[in-house]
Amino acid sequence: MVEILSETWDRTLGGGEFDDVLVNIMADEFNGMKERKGKEDVRKNIRAVKRLYKEASKVKETLSANKNMIIKVPELLDYVTLKFKLERTFFEQKCDHLFSRVAAPAQEALKKAGLKASDID
Secondary structure (H helix, E strand, O other), rough: OOOOOOOOOOOOOOOHHHHHHHHHHHHHHHHHHHHHHHOHHHHHHHHHHHHHHHHHHHHHHOOOOOOEEEEEEEEEEEOEEEEEEEHHHHHHOOOOOOOOHOOHEEEEEHHOOOHHHHHHO
């Protein structure tokens, strides 16, 4: 049986925040395409944004096991297809602000339990 000594979490940190980062990466790539020059930001189109969030879920899963992947969203908006290569390292760099928050809940739980990381095996 496992005894719970303490628990804590960051309610504002989860998979959704990583999805947000991916959607912004994809939207920036799409907006930067020559076919999109002078057009409105893709983020203003609800349907397109929903498609980007659906793709973000697949991207997270693929990048967890691969160093890069080709992202392709056919005819995302105005008959323009989003297609580009995303490196895991680039995604991780864009997520630095999230990764820096991951350890805080674990450290708080250890503190509440009166333990140090070295006490756990």
